[in-house]
Amino acid sequence: MALATSRFLPVLDCPDPRGLAAFYRDLLGWQVTQDSDDWVELSRDGYLALAFQLAPQFVPRAWPAEGVHSHIDVFVDDLDDAEREALRLGALRVDHPPTPQKFRVYRDPAGHHFCLCTT
Structure with a gap:
């Protein structure tokens, strides 16, 4: 039986979520959909998404x-x-x-x- 999921979201740990999100935003042309000090999410058309999570020791x-x-x-x-x-x-x-x-x-x-x- 498969999980009843609503979304699949790859997350990259990094010491600077906003900085890394900006790199991928500019590379992919996606939009920031969530932004906080420890979590930033990008999305394309609300369908594809990629997140960046604060991990100071990464x-x-x-x-x-x-x-x-x-x-x-x-x-x-x-x-x-x-x-x-x-x-x-x-x-x-x-x-x-x-x-x-x-x-x-x-x-x-x-x-x-x-x-x-x-x-």
Whole structure:
């Protein structure tokens, strides 16, 4: 039996929820729907959402040595244009995968991993 859920919300721990939310707001073009000192939520059309929770002791994992528990994939039309925008907003490119024409790996300003991908 499945859970009777009303919503599924990925949450990223970070030392600065407003700062990290601003990075993803600008990267994705989503809107802030909740904002407090320890919790910020973004949403697109009230359907897709991503939240940022205050975690002052957050330390990003050392990748690839420690692996990654989870990451975000952002699908885009043009990887080069998307990379320029992500880097301008404060992302750091951290990997040169075997197929850089299909996906590229980055760290957001708090150190979480995300990928820019094409289909």
